[in-house]
Amino acid sequence: MTDRMLTGAHVLIPSPFSGRDNRGMTVRSRFLRSPASACALMIVLVAAALLVDAPAAAENRSAPPAVATPWLWPVDGERSITRGFEAPADPWGPGHRGIDIAVHADQEVRSPAPGTVFFVGMVVDRPVITVAHEGDVLSSYEAVAPAVELGDVVDGRELLGTVTTGPHCGTSCLHVGVRVHGEYVNPLLFFGGIERAVLLPLASAPSAEDLPHGPPARSPR
Numbered sequence: 001m002t003d004r005m006l007t008g009a010h011v012l013i014p015s016p017f018s019g020r021d022n023r024g025m026t027v028r029s030r031f032l033r034s035p036a037s038a039c040a041l042m043i044v045l046v047a048a049a050l051l052v053d054a055p056a057a058a059e060n061r062s063a064p065p066a067v068a069t070p071w072l073w074p075v076d077g078e079r080s081i082t083r084g085f086e087a088p089a090d091p092w093g094p095g096h097r098g099i100d101i102a103v104h105a106d107q108e109v110r111s112p113a114p115g116t117v118f119f120v121g122m123v124v125d126r127p128v129i130t131v132a133h134e135g136d137v138l139s140s141y142e143a144v145a146p147a148v149e150l151g152d153v154v155d156g157r158e159l160l161g162t163v164t165t166g167p168h169c170g171t172s173c174l175h176v177g178v179r180v181h182g183e184y185v186n187p188l189l190f191f192g193g194i195e196r197a198v199l200l201p202l203a204s205a206p207s208a209e210d211l212p213h214g215p216p217a218r219s220p221r
Contacts, residue, residue, distance in 0.1 A: 070192040071112035072156050074141065075103055075163075075174060082173050085186040097184040098140070098177030105171035107163045109144050111154040112191070120146045126166040139187070140177040142166055 073079055080102040088095030111131055118138060119130035128142045131154060143166025147159050154160070168175050178187040 071139075071190045072110070073191065074109050074112050074160075074176060075101060075107055077107075078102075082169070085188065087184075087186075091183075098175050099187050100169060100173040100175055102172065103163045103174045105163055105165075107174075109141055109160045109163060109174060111156060111158040111160055112139065114155045115139075115153075117148045117150055117152040117154060117160075120148065120150050126168065127161075127164060129160050131160070136181050137190075138179045139190075140175075140179075142168060142175045144174070 081099050082102050083096060083100040085099055086096035088097070109129075113131075113133055115131040115133040117129065118132040119128065119140075121128065123142070126143045127145060128140055129144050129146055129148065130138055130140045132138055141160060143164050144161040145164040146161040148154065148161065163171055163174055165171050166175075176187050178185055178190055
């Protein structure tokens with residue numbers, strides 16, 4: 001008599017390692033032969049894989065790429081930011097998706113880094129120029145009267161246009177926005193890093209010269 005035992009249509013082979021036969025394996029094989037059970041198992045495995053990979057994928061998508069060389073400032077003159085980046089709580093929430101740079105009317109606006117002109121035209125009621133850079137990065141400028149056309153290849157310091165009147169802040173500022181993989185990030189990440197807070201000195205203690213001289217005045221009785 002061989003060590004193979006027939007049970008119905010299934011062949012059971014004793015396991016030399018566990019001392020038990022493989023009836024458990026046979027039950028599992030019957031489970032996997034069921035189309036509905038196999039489909040359910042596949043759904044569970046796919047869902048588990050997505051849950052494991054989702055946080056890493058989201059982190060990689062939102063993280064801005066490393067910038068080996070900081071971008072050049074898009075306008076000449078003193079660097080003055082009148083309003084900084086304010087990240088919205090959600091993609092449709094209120095915020096300030098860029099920075100406002102102090103400028104004057106007709107001031108030249110130049111490309112901060114090499115790229116290709118991705119968009120030139122009106123967005124609602126303001127003229128906007130968008131440049132596509134390496135790494136799925138887009139930089140946008142408003143309000144700017146264009147000196148380039150769609151598809152133009154630009155280098156760093158290439159003239160994009162001149163500041164014109166726009167509803168955001170007239171001609172007193174240039175609004176600059178940067179998107180990475182379609183999500184807005186702080187442009188200062190590309191213009192040399194986030195500005196650090198400056199601690200102001202504490203008020204100094206009064207000196208002897210600041211104190212009143214003479215005997216203290218007596219209060220009336």
